[in-house]
Structures are given as C-alpha cells and as structure tokens.
Amino acid sequence: xxxxxxxxxxxxxxxxxxxxxxxxxxxxxxxxxxxxxxxxxxxxxxxxxxxxxxxxxxxxxxxxxxxxxxxxxxxxxxxxxxxxxxxxxxxxxxxxxxxxxxxxxxxxxxxxxxxxxxxxxxxxxxxxxxxxxxxxxxxxxxxxxxxxxxxxxxxxxxxxxxxxxxxxxxxxxxxxxxxxxxxxxxxxxxxxxxxxxxxxxxxxxxxxxxxxxxxxxxxxxxxxxxxxxxxxxxxxxxxxxxxxxxxxxxxxxxxxxxxxxxxxxxxxxxxxxxxxxxxxxxxxxxxxxxxxxxxxxxxxxxxxxxxxxxxxxxxxxxxxxxxxxxxxxxxxxxxxxxxxxxxxxxxxxxxxxxxxxxxxxxxxxxxxxxxxxxxxxxxxxxxxxxxxxxxxxxxxxxxxxxxxxxxxxxxxxxxxxxxxxxxxxxxxxxx
Amino acid sequence: xxxxxxxxxxxxxxxxxxxxxxxxxxxxxxxxxxxxxxxxxxxxxxxxxxxxxxxxxxxxxxxxxxxxxxxxxxxxxxxxxxxxxxxxxxxxxxxxxxxxxxxxxxxxxxxxxxxxxxxxxxxxxxxxxxxxxxxxxxxxxxxxxxxxxxxxxxxxxxxx
Amino acid sequence: xxxxxxxxxxxxxxxxxxxxxxxxxxxxxxxxxxxxxxxxxxxxxxxxxxxxxxxxxxxxxxxxxxxxxxxxxxxxxxxxxxxxxxxxxxxxxxxxxxxxxxxxxxxxxxxxxxxxxxxxxxxxxxxxxxxxxxxxxxxxxxxxxxxxxxxxxxxxxxxxxxxxxxxxxxxxxxxxxxxxxxxxxxxxxxxxxxxxxxxxxxxxxxxxxxxxxxxxxxxxxxxxxxxxxxxxxxxxxxxxxxxxxxxxxxxxxxxxxxxxxxxxxxxxxxxxxxxxxxxxxxx
Numbered sequence: 115x116x117x118x119x120x121x122x123x124x125x126x127x128x129x130x131x132x133x134x135x136x137x138x139x140x141x142x143x144x145x146x147x148x149x150x151x152x153x154x155x156x157x158x159x160x161x162x163x164x165x166x167x168x169x170x171x172x173x174x175x176x177x178x179x180x181x182x183x184x185x186x187x188x189x190x191x192x193x194x195x196x197x198x199x200x201x202x203x204x205x206x207x208x209x210x211x212x213x214x215x216x217x218x219x220x221x222x223x224x225x226x227x228x229x230x231x232x233x234x235x236x237x238x239x240x241x242x243x244x245x246x247x248x249x250x251x252x253x254x255x256x257x258x259x260x261x262x263x264x265x266x267x268x269x270x271x272x273x274x275x276x277x278x279x280x281x282x283x284x285x286x287x288x289x290x291x292x293x294x295x296x297x298x299x300x301x302x303x304x305x306x307x308x309x310x311x312x313x314x315x316x317x318x319x320x321x322x323x324x325x326x327x328x329x330x331x332x333x334x335x336x337x338x339x340x341x342x343x344x345x346x347x348x349x350x351x352x353x354x355x356x357x358x359x360x361x362x363x364x365x366x367x368x369x370x371x372x373x374x375x376x377x378x379x380x381x382x383x384x385x386x387x388x389x390x391x392x393x394x395x396x397x398x399x400x401x402x403x404x405x406x407x408x409x410x411x412x413x414x415x416x417x418x419x420x421x422x423x424x425x426x427x428x429x430x431x432x433x434x435x436x437x438x439x440x441x442x443x444x445x446x447x448x449x450x451x452x453x454x455x456x457x458x459x460x461x462x463x464x465x466x467x468x469x470x471x472x473x474x475x476x477x478x479x480x481x482x483x484x485x486x487x488x489x490x491x492x493x494x495x496x497x498x499x500x501x502x503x504x505x506x507x508x509x510x511x512x513x514x515x516x517x518x519x520x521x522x523x524x525x526x527x528x529x530x531x532x533x534x535x536x537x538x539x540x541x542x543x544x545x
Numbered sequence: 546x547x548x549x550x551x552x553x554x555x556x557x558x559x560x561x562x563x564x565x566x567x568x569x570x571x572x573x574x575x576x577x578x579x580x581x582x583x584x585x586x587x588x589x590x591x592x593x594x595x596x597x598x599x600x601x602x603x604x605x606x607x608x609x610x611x612x613x614x615x616x617x618x619x620x621x622x623x624x625x626x627x628x629x630x631x632x633x634x635x636x637x638x639x640x641x642x643x644x645x646x647x648x649x650x651x652x653x654x655x656x657x658x659x660x661x662x663x664x665x666x667x668x669x670x671x672x673x674x675x676x677x678x679x680x681x682x683x684x685x686x687x688x689x690x691x692x693x694x695x696x697x698x699x700x701x702x703x704x705x
Numbered sequence: 706x707x708x709x710x711x712x713x714x715x716x717x718x719x720x721x722x723x724x725x726x727x728x729x730x731x732x733x734x735x736x737x738x739x740x741x742x743x744x745x746x747x748x749x750x751x752x753x754x755x756x757x758x759x760x761x762x763x764x765x766x767x768x769x770x771x772x773x774x775x776x777x778x779x780x781x782x783x784x785x786x787x788x789x790x791x792x793x794x795x796x797x798x799x800x801x802x803x804x805x806x807x808x809x810x811x812x813x814x815x816x817x818x819x820x821x822x823x824x825x826x827x828x829x830x831x832x833x834x835x836x837x838x839x840x841x842x843x844x845x846x847x848x849x850x851x852x853x854x855x856x857x858x859x860x861x862x863x864x865x866x867x868x869x870x871x872x873x874x875x876x877x878x879x880x881x882x883x884x885x886x887x888x889x890x891x892x893x894x895x896x897x898x899x900x901x902x903x904x905x906x907x908x909x910x911x912x913x914x915x916x917x918x919x920x921x922x923x924x925x926x927x928x929x930x931x932x933x934x935x936x937x938x939x940x941x942x943x944x945x946x947x948x949x950x951x952x953x954x955x956x957x958x959x960x961x962x963x964x965x966x967x968x969x970x971x972x973x974x975x976x977x978x979x980x981x982x983x984x985x986x987x988x
Contacts, residue, residue, distance in 0.1 A: 124638070125638070132621075132630065133621060133630070134622055137580070138583070141574075224747055301585050301593055301681050302645070303586075351583070382746065383585065565751070566744050589738055590892070595807050601781070601810040604807050607736075607737055607808070611711050611754075674806055676892050677807050
C-alpha cells in the first residue's frame with residue numbers, strides 16, 4: 115500500500131488518450147448503422163393536436179420512425195420519473211422530443227423530419243419562477259407549479275427560533291442573490307449507439323456517468339428485464355453532471371428495438387446547449403440578525419430554484435442546498451425554506467455540487483455584505499462565526515473535526531494576506 | 546455529387562469519395578475511420594477536431610474536405626513512429642495532461658505545431674498556441690507543464 | 706442534402722467564368738471558417754461551391770508604393786508578416802487577436818470582408834487605412850473603397866458574378882492602433898473593436914481615422930468624430946468628447962455577446978484609449 119501513497123501513479127487510460135486510441139461512444143461504428151435525428155418541439159408550451167409521420171416513414175433511406183406510441187414500457191424517466199421520452203400530448207418546453215427518425219445518414223434523417231406533419235395548439239408559457247408561483251400562473255404541470263416535499267411546498271430547515279434571534283440582533287442585514295442557468299458543456303456531446311446483439315439482447319454503448327441508475331430507468335422504458343439489456347459504459351468525455359441524466363440512450367434503444375438494426379443518436383452542440391438538462395437558476399433571499407461584535411445570531415433564507423419543465427434532480431438539489439445554504443457558521447437560530455418551481459424551460463438537474471456551490475456563492479456574498487454593513491473586516495466576520503468542534507449545525511448535528519479556521523489561515527497565507535494576531539490565535543478546537 | 550479526394554494522411558496517400566459539403570472531419574471520422582480528431586462542436590469553437598494541414602494546425606470541422614486535395618494531413622495516429630510515442634505524447638501522459646481525453650489529440654497537435662516552429666516557446670506563447678483548444682476538465686496547467694517539459698528537452702526523441 | 710457541385714479552379718479567369726455561369730447559386734469559399742458552421746448546422750445548402758484557395762491569391766507584397774494583399778491570404782500571415790507590421794500595424798494586431806491559431810491558419814482576409822460581419826476584426830483596421838478592394842468579373846475589374854463595400858450584416862456591394870481578389874493599402878502616415886474587447890482574452894468574437902489612425906504634428910492632429918466594429922449594421926467609419934479632432938490640439942477632454950461622438954454615430958444592438966448599453970459604454974472607453982495610444986498621450 116505505502117508504495118502508492120504520495121506518489122503519482124500512471125493513468126491506466128493515459129496512453130489511450132495521448133495516442134487517440136481511447137474509444138469514445140461516437141468513435142464506435144457498426145456495419146449498416148443508421149443515424150437518428152429527433153423532431154423537437156418548436157414551441158415552449160402547447161398541445162399536440164395532430165402528428166402524422168407516414169410521409170417520413172415512406173421516404174427513401176429512412177429505416178424507421180418512432181413516437182410516444184412506440185414506448186413499450188413506461189414513457190417516463192428521471193430520478194423522479196416524470197419526463198416522457200417522447201411527449202404524447204403536452205409540450206412543456208421548447209426542444210421536448212416528439213418523434214425520432216432513423217435513416218442512412220443524418221442529412222437524410224433531417225430531411226425526413228421535415229416531412230412529419232405536426233400541428234400544435236400553442237399555449238402561454240411561463241418562464242419566471244416567481245410568476246410561476248402566482249395562483250393565476252399558466253400551469254406547467256397539472257399538479258401545480260411547485261414541487262411538494264414531505265414537509266409541504268417548501269423544504270424546511272429549522273434550528274432555534276429565528277424571530278427571537280432577530281430580536282437579540284443589533285443589525286438586520288438583508289441580501290438577495292441570483293445565479294443564472296449554466297450548461298455543463300462537456301467536450302464530448304451526448305451520444306448513444308444501440309443494437310440487438312447476437313444473443314438477442316439490446317446492447318447500448320452509453321456516455322452515462324451513472325450506469326446502474328440509468329439501467330433501471332431504461333428497463334422500465336423498454337419493458338425489458340435488466341438482464342436483457344447490455345449497458346456498456348466506461349469512457350466518458352467529460353460529464354460534470356450532464357451525463358447523470360439520460361439524453362440519448364432511451365431514444366437509441368427504442369429505435370434499435372423497433373427496427374432491429376444498429377443505430378447512433380448523437381446531439382449537436384447546439385441541441386446539447388439548448389435542450390438538455392442544466393444547472394438551473396436560483397434566487398436566494400437572506401435575512402441575517404447580527405450582533406455588534408460580529409456574531410450572527412439569526413439567519414433566515416428563502417431559496418427559489420427553477421427546475422424547468424420536469425423534475426430532473428431539482429427537488430434533490432433543493433434539498434441538498436437547503437441543508438448547506440446557512441454555511442459553515444455557528445448560528446443558533448436558522449430558518450430555511452427551499453422552493454422548487456416548474457417553468458417552461460429545459461429541465462434543470464445535477465451539475466457539479468448539486469446546488470451546494472450556488473448556495474455557497476450567495477452565502478459568501480452575504481458574509482461580505484454583513485462585514486461591510488457593520489464595518490468589520492471580511493476575514494474577521496468569518497473567523498468569528500466559523501464552526502468550532504461541538505457547535506450545532508443547521509440540521510441539528512454536532513460539528514466534529516471542524517477545519518474552516520485552519521483552512522482560512524492557509525488561504526490567507528497563500529493569498530499573501532497578513533491576518534491580525536487575534537485571528538491567528540483562533541482555532542477550530544474551541545472558542 | 547461525389548468526388549474522388551486524394552491526399553496524404555499521416556504519410557500515406559489515400560483516395561476517398563467525398564461530397565462538396567463534407568468537412569475534413571467528416572471524411573476522417575465517418576469515411577476513413579480515423580477517430581482521434583473529435584467532433585465537439587462542429588463550428589470551430591472547441592478545438593477537439595484540430596489536425597495539422599501541411600504542418601499548420603487547422604480545424605478539420607471548418608475545412609472543406611475537397612480543399613485538402615494533394616495536401617498533407619496529420620492526426621495523432623501519425624505521431625508515434627515504430628510504436629514509439631512522440632515526446633509530446635509521453636509528456637502529456639506523464640504530466641497527467643489528459644483527464645477525460647477528449648480534447649487531448651487536438652491539444653497535442655496544437656502543441657506540436659507550436660514546437661515545430663518554435664522549439665523553445667515562452668509560457669505566453671504556449672498559452673496562446675493552445676488558446677483555441679478547450680479543456681472542460683481543466684487540465685490547462687498540466688498541458689502547459691507537459692509542453693514546457695518537452696521544450697526543455699526532457700523528452701528527447703528516442704533514437705532507434 | 707441536395708446535390709452540390711464543386712469547383713476549385715486554378716485561374717481567376719476560370720473562377721469568374723463559373724461565377725458568371727452559376728451566379729446566385731454559387732457559394733464562394735476561401736478558408737471556410739465562417740461558412741462551414743452554416744453548412745454543418747443545416748443553415749445553408751449550397752448548390753455550387755467555388756473554392757478560391759488555388760487561385761494564387763495568397764500573397765503580401767509592395768507594389769507602386771502600396772501594400773497589396775491577396776484576398777486568400779490567411780490571417781496568420783497578416784499577423785506575422787513584417788511588411789504588414791511596418792505598414793499596417795493595426796491590421797497586424799487585429800489579425801493576431803482574431804480567432805485562434807487554428808482559425809487564423811485558414812481564415813482569409815477576403816473571407817473576413819466578404820462575409821461582412823459587423824464584428825469582422827479585419828474590417829476596422831482596413832477602414833482607417835483607406836483600403837481599396839479590387840473586384841473582378843467577366844465584365845472586368847473595378848475598385849471599391851472599403852468604406853463603400855459593406856451594405857449591411859452579411860451584405861456587400863459584390864455582384865453575384867464578382868469576386869474580391871485583392872486588398873491594397875496606400876502608404877499612410879501616422880500611427881494606427883487596434884483594440885478589441887471580447888468575452889474572453891482569446892478565441893473570441895468582438896463585443897466591440899476599435900481602430901484608430903492619427904497623423905500628429907506635436908500635439909496637433911493633422912488627420913484622423915476612427916472606425917468601430919460590432920457597433921452598427923456594418924463596420925463603421927466615424928467621420929463626425931474624426932472632424933472633431935482634425936486640426937485640433939489634442940488633450941484628454943477633447944479625446945473624451947471625440948470618443949463620445951464616435952459612439953454617438955453608432956447604433957449597436959443587444960445580442961448574446963453584449964447589450965447595446967454595454968457596447969456604448971465599452972466603445973467609448975476603447976475609442977478614448979486607442980486615440981490616446983495613437984497620439985502617444987498615454988500615461
């Protein structure tokens with residue numbers, strides 16, 4: 115064991131990468147392989163009134179067309195399985211899948227898409243989560259535009275009595291912070307290759323970051339037991355959470371099952387940027403009660419997360435954010451309400467940190483705002499409030515092995531900041 | 546309409562049928578099955594499809610395939626000689642300059658084009674040379690160190 | 706995709722004959738860096754592709770006191786050529802800052818102009834250097850001042866049968882400066898770019914050229930701002946007024962790269978900075 119500790123180990127896949135021999139999914143080519151293109155909704159919200167794919171099916175070079183009718187199992191997937199592979203009727207975001215064509219090449223598939231007759235009754239969409247929360251807002255979802263947690267329409271975190279905390283405070287400092295949508299933009303775009311193998315199993319070469327999680331969903335979509343699906347992963351050209359959700363495997367698998375020929379479905383960079391899952395936008399509303407000496411005695415935060423038209427990992431992300439958004443600080447009274455809102459946008463899902471860094475960026479800006487408001491150095495406000503061993507966190511856990519103060523001292527050193535002696539004397543081991 | 550395209554690929558003459566609207570990337574990947582140039586954006590932004598055309602780095606996704614008739618194209622497949630890795634390949638491997646590996650072939654060729662012209666570049670010159678090759682994993686520092694190590698002669702060509 | 710035919714003539718006469726024959730059906734391709742994304746993303750289905758990379762239009766030379774550049778000269782050569790550096794430093798700087806190494810290798814000066822992007826990096830330096838463009842067709846040659854070349858976004862005075870073959874720059878006095886603001890340091894399109902040339906006699910400005918990119922439907926020569934400083938002794942307040950006037954002549958739009966508001970603010974700063982640099986008044 116010790117021969118490996120503290121020493122660099124050559125990467126097992128390094129030679130493949132530098133010689134270009136690493137086989138990514140788009141590098142796979144099978145004899146007779148067909149290419150898929152998908153008809154995506156041109157409108158943000160509407161109802162499909164008429165869909166006729168027969169002219170596309172008849173086009174030379176086209177091997178098959180599939181729609182919601184061709185889903186043998188459950189036409190829904192996701193951590194909370196609420197997103198259809200192909201929407202049968204309701205369009206909830208621009209770019210929602212309606213039908214797929216497999217053809218000899220992508221140019222032919224694109225031409226075939228133009229032959230599909232599609233009539234949509236367009237409806238008024240809602241894009242702003244605050245508008246979507248209004249009682250008279252257009253409904254993104256029949257059940258309402260706000261996700262319902264076990265604790266109701268908000269994810270609640272409570273510690274102490276926040277109103278009592280505000281009464282003890284010398285200052286009340288409020289701040290609202292927003293993050294915008296963010297695409298993962300892995301260098302390798304989403305792609306899938308599917309075929310029926312020699313043992314009559316459905317084989318799928320995937321870019322999934324999360325094989326067993328996705329295998330379960332695919333099994334439900336295809337109505338196939340998991341042992342009838344060979345789900346082959348391993349080489350991912352960057353994911354960052356983008357490949358935590360299925361974008362191609364379900365479409366490619368359904369097509370291979372229908373036409374029983376090898377197929378490749380890959381997204382263009384434009385399709386990937388415009389229509390796949392994102393890090394969703396957030397709004398954070400902070401209200402803090404602070405004593406003259408810099409101690410934060412109460413923190414109230416409302417978070418509003420826009421998860422787009424389907425859940426993606428939105429509710430999970432809101433949950434995780436709510437647990438951590440108060441920050442690594444000893445605050446005796448904490449009140450957090452996390453809200454997950456649906457809008458007519460592509461679904462938001464996981465991206466690097468599952469909502470934590472969004473919360474941290476807001477919370478750290480708020481710390482600076484507090485420092486400015488009470489005339490204290492931004493380092494000092496953090497040192498004073500940082501967790502020590504034995505402090506109680508927002509979810510009522512006891513902090514052990516705290517390390518923020520030591521980390522900040524090292525950060526100051528690296529940044530060339532000379533900290534005052536009273537801060538240098540502080541330790542996570544006690545106050 | 547299809548045309549016969551003849552060019553030199555990694556030292557070997559090749560003939561292939563190509564449409565006028567095919568890009569060099571289309572021909573390399575979809576027809577000749579040379580898979581090291583990657584399709585990352587198909588519009589010249591990402592650099593993953595970089596190949597060398599007569600020694601100069603070009604975006605194969607922005608190069609009309611038929612326009613390379615009679616010219617020399619090099620991909621990473623053409624870098625190793627007799628099974629021996631090129632100094633840049635060894636340096637990239639040993640400096641962990643490839644994480645997911647998708648940008649690596651293009652990055653190595655961008656670096657090769659620089660070193661062929663300028664064997665001892667400054668840090669700024671290396672940064673400039675690879676500025677069109679995106680790496681979303683964030684290995685730029687390791688790439689820089691690998692190229693610097695080659696420039697310092699730490700990976701001298703292995704003599705046969 | 707429908708059937709597309711391809712020509713790669715080696716003589717200009719043959720190229721213009723093909724243009725005369727196929728006219729509107731022809732898409733001329735030089736480096737292809739602006740064209741290929743449109744083809745790859747199904748936004749353009751060319752019927753006839755005319756590749757002009759083999760016409761011998763890749764040259765930079767001096768002729769009759771002019772700096773003469775072939776239309777198919779790649780941007781990388783503009784960036785490294787000593788003659789361009791000496792005679793048209795703003796053009797060399799714009800070339801260095803355009804695209805990335807692998808784009809500059811193929812992207813050509815003629816393509817950058819004929820593509821007629823309002824943000825074309827090479828257009829503003831050519832505007833301040835009084836460039837003249839040589840267009841040819843089976844009907845003969847004509848010369849067009851660059852200021853008359855652009856008509857709108859993607860539109861120029863080129864007739865369907867005409868080919869841009871050469872850019873020539875008269876010998877210019879004064880110092881020329883190019884500044885570009887993009888979303889990133891490299892490999893980026895201009896949010897705004899500025900080219901300025903000043904002919905100074907001491908602190909007095911004898912002649913001035915100011916051009917703005919990505920600030921109007923076409924690369925824009927700011928003649929009102931120029932006349933504000935011509936013959937005047939330059940100082941900081943006059944430079945600031947001139948910069949404000951230049952931006953007042955523009956009409957930037959909101960797009961994915963920046964808002965009109967931001968472009969005006971940033972454009973004003975850049976013009977002032979470029980003027981100060983060209984007048985050696987920095988510091």
